[in-house]
Amino acid sequence: MADFSGKIGPAAVPLGDRGMGAAALVPAGLRRHENRVLASLPQPDLALLSRHLHVVSLAPGAVLQHQDLPLEHVYFPHDGLISLLAMTPNGETVEAASVGRAGAVCPVLKSDVRDAFLTAVAQSAMRVSRITTAHLQIAQRESEALNLAMRRSRETLLLQLRQNMVCGGLHPVEQRLSRWLLEAADRLESDVQPILATQEQVAQRLGVRRTTVTLLASKLQEAGAIRWGRSRVEILDRSRLESIACSCYAGLRERTRALAPADAATKSIAG
């Protein structure tokens, strides 16, 4: 159908031959890390990675990895959102998971890390730390803390995949849209910071028509729950959105809370 909007579209910015966009490479060093998975590591474990970890600036729409194509890097966002998309052979997409600074874009299947399981796209201009999968694997052999952190990151992605599958099959778009907005704000770790997304992009994430999102966005705006400018959404009334969202929102939040990375300093104080 002509206006089915489930494609990455022309906004997608392919990265260069080594998976890097118009990006400045900066050594990440040993400072306290902006990504919370890396920040959760004890310093000796983070030191195993730091020589191979580089900070990369991404343009909006930058494609970090392509489904079924070779996987070269693992990414740790410092800010913003990375959308993980499942794609049809025609390029139609639906969001399988998303990752903010509390997570990592990492192999979903432990048994097969050669090819990307999903396509990863930067939702906005953002910074990430990246490391080659080979260097990460070497470090994982020496660090139980890193192993645990990567396993939790992977489990968080799998829980999202499961929830999104059941949600997409069973729940009305209005509930799914409210849930998407709440989870985006949660992964940005802010209700004040706007979510940078057009209605077209969110339609692609949910696998529905743009006109459906426009209609439902108007309803949410009239209810005072959100304000949606051309490419930014502000959450005005979180409790209103929570009352509209399906039970998947609270269920997934509860399920993933135990997997969230804790700060290494906090852990050492807590023993």
Ligand SMILES: [Zn+2]
């Ligand atoms: Zn749902």
